[in-house]
Amino acid sequence: MDTLSHALLGAATGQLVLGRKADNRVLLVAAGIALVPDVDVAIGALLGDAAALTFHRGITHSLLFALVAGLGLGWLLARVSRGTDIRAAHWRLMCWAILFGHLALDAFTSYGIQLLLPFSDHSFAIASISVIDPLFTLPLLVTVVALCCRRRGRLGLAWAGVVLSTTYLLATGVNKLVVTGRFERPWRNRISRCGGCSSSPPCSTICCGGVLSTPERAMGWLFTP
Numbered sequence: 001m002d003t004l005s006h007a008l009l010g011a012a013t014g015q016l017v018l019g020r021k022a023d024n025r026v027l028l029v030a031a032g033i034a035l036v037p038d039v040d041v042a043i044g045a046l047l048g049d050a051a052a053l054t055f056h057r058g059i060t061h062s063l064l065f066a067l068v069a070g071l072g073l074g075w076l077l078a079r080v081s082r083g084t085d086i087r088a089a090h091w092r093l094m095c096w097a098i099l100f101g102h103l104a105l106d107a108f109t110s111y112g113i114q115l116l117l118p119f120s121d122h123s124f125a126i127a128s129i130s131v132i133d134p135l136f137t138l139p140l141l142v143t144v145v146a147l148c149c150r151r152r153g154r155l156g157l158a159w160a161g162v163v164l165s166t167t168y169l170l171a172t173g174v175n176k177l178v179v180t181g182r183f184e185r186p187w188r189n190r191i192s193r194c195g196g197c198s199s200s201p202p203c204s205t206i207c208c209g210g211v212l213s214t215p216e217r218a219m220g221w222l223f224t225p
Helices: 003-021 024-034 036-047 049-055 063-080 088-107 134-149 154-187
Strands: 208-213 218-223
Touching (some): 003 088, 063 088, 134 154
16 A cells, blocks of 8 residues: 555554554654555665565565564653653554554555465455555545644544544455456356456546456456446
8 A cells, every 4th residue: 555545544543542642743653653564665675676576565564574563663662752651562552553554454455465474475465455545545634634633532533534444445345346246257157267356546446357267268357337
């Protein structure tokens, strides 16, 4: 998913986890934590173009990395924020929630992520949403801007934004199942391979397509309501 969406989701998640203890500075920290898995972009660029393609969404997008990074970042934030009423356990919980949220969001894109590295290089891709989807990002953008401008009712705002965007994200998964099933059904007895449904900009629920293969031919299809 794009950088803005990850940062906004991270900020809103930080507000959810820490509640009334989260001020605007915490939102900024939470947004930064949400971008930590994408450090592989910078590292991959140093390794060359070919390596960058394989390194991105690799080990830094694994469950093991999220677990270890959450522990380390939580410890670091607890040390830096001594004297506040936010406990180390709360910092760790916030980091884990943000990092695992980053992985979940990327798993819904067509590029997929290698969640089980270094034990398996299998790529998990639900492929139901585009890497840039305004319908997902806009509610989070409005939410975070509102959070920065208000002192009261912040927790309710965060819940509203996250629930709305998450509901849309899940709806894209349901949409993929419905649309893919519609195109597979007439060819069910002759399908040798189905590429399924992949999203296309600007909105994955508006435009999606895939590849359907039978022993005789391969067909590309595009669906718009």
